[in-house]
Amino acid sequence: MIKLAVIYGGMSTEHDVSMISGKNVIDNLDKSKYDIYPLTITKEGKWIDKREREIKDIFKLLKEMDVVFPILHGLYGEDGTIQGMLELAKVPYVGCKVLASSVCMDKVYTKVILEKAGISQAKYIYIKDGNTYIDENFDELKLENDEIIKLVEEKLKFPVFVKPSNSGSSVGVNKAKDGAELVKAIAEALMYDRKILIEEAIVGKEVECAVLGNDEVKASTVGQILSAEEFYSYDAKYENKESKVVIPADLSDEKIEEIRKLAIKAFKSVSGSGLSRVDFFVEKDTDKVILNEINTMPGFTEISMYPKLWDKAGISYSQLLDELINLAMK
Numbered sequence: 024m025i026k027l028a029v030i031y032g033g034m035s036t037e038h039d040v041s042m043i044s045g046k047n048v049i050d051n052l053d054k055s056k057y058d059i060y061p062l063t064i065t066k067e068g069k070w071i072d073k074r075e076r077e078i079k080d081i082f083k084l085l086k087e088m089d090v091v092f093p094i095l096h097g098l099y100g101e102d103g104t105i106q107g108m109l110e111l112a113k114v115p116y117v118g119c120k121v122l123a124s125s126v127c128m129d130k131v132y133t134k135v136i137l138e139k140a141g142i143s144q145a146k147y148i149y150i151k152d153g154n155t156y157i158d159e160n161f162d163e164l165k166l167e168n169d170e171i172i173k174l175v176e177e178k179l180k181f182p183v184f185v186k187p188s189n190s191g192s193s194v195g196v197n198k199a200k201d202g203a204e205l206v207k208a209i210a211e212a213l214m215y216d217r218k219i220l221i222e223e224a225i226v227g228k229e230v231e232c233a234v235l236g237n238d239e240v241k242a243s244t245v246g247q248i249l250s251a252e253e254f255y256s257y258d259a260k261y262e263n264k265e266s267k268v269v270i271p272a273d274l275s276d277e278k279i280e281e282i283r284k285l286a287i288k289a290f291k292s293v294s295g296s297g298l299s300r301v302d303f304f305v306e307k308d309t310d311k312v313i314l315n316e317i318n319t320m321p322g323f324t325e326i327s328m329y330p331k332l333w334d335k336a337g338i339s340y341s342q343l344l345d346e347l348i349n350l351a352m353k
Contacts, residue, residue, distance in 0.1 A: 024058040032064040035097030036194040044323035091116040102128035118297040119319040127317040140292040148221040172202035179223040187216035225304040232286035233332040242283040243332035247272035
């Protein structure tokens with residue numbers, strides 16, 4: 024029997040989603056193969072075992088495991104922190120390593136690397152602490168609110184999306200149609216991170232592709248998001264039952280193949296391993312593929328796109344978990 028710890032919950036804004044993902048993973052694991060140790064991290068950072076007892080020496084427990092599945096989303100779980108801890112413990116774990124996890128959690132630095140890789144992205148402005156503009160050379164310039172509004176009008180044009188650089192599940196993300204909404208959206212994003220990304224709004228289809236592998240990486244078909252709201256917010260994703268996914272996406276075979284190749288290229292460019300879900304837009308007027316973001320630990324809930332995409336390829340949820348654990352142990 025393989026001793027497997029499944030870590031879920033966490034201190035991020037995505038705690039509740041991670042709890043659902045973790046329970047789904049445990050339910051779908053082959054109990055004849057794995058001796059499962061469920062480990063919950065509370066919102067306050069306490070580690071709890073399956074008997075609801077606090078674990079005092081978590082490092083010792085982790086070192087006793089054959090492999091760990093950290094099904095954690097967002098900060099303190101998907102950002103390289105738990106990955107670094109597991110590296111120190113010398114325990115194999117599912118998912119991307121420290122570098123890819125930290126880079127992909129930070130939307131600004133994801134963009135810097137993907138620019139170098141020549142992958143098309145939405146145009147953006149990077150600001151810090153609300154009023155410090157960081158230009159393409161990483162020089163800093165203090166600006167007033169009206170100057171930031173003018174900068175957005177010149178470089179991006181309204182409407183724009185305002186995002187915390189380090190956040191997931193669209194938490195803290197808002198669409199701004201004018202200067203007043205921009206200032207308000209920046210203030211909300213600052214509740215989650217001091218680094219803010221302002222992006223041009225892309226009109227088109229929102230699609231996602233799952234990748235799986237270490238050195239030899241394969242890509243699923245492409246799924247399409249049909250959001251019940253103006254954009255795929257946290258509520259649209261997890262609360263609004265009218266939101267739907269379509270697999271495969273309403274795209275030509277050639278376009279799907281283009282996206283699959285780009286997903287693998289993006290994954291490799293950030294030194295990804297194990298798994299990721301790579302999100303794109305297909306622009307309405309130009310049919311151009313534009314990368315949105317890379318999620319190194321995508322959701323594993325019943326409605327999550329990542330397991331659905333592999334299920335479409337004939338890989339069941341349980342088989343997918345086996346594959347991910349095998350990749351980790353390699």
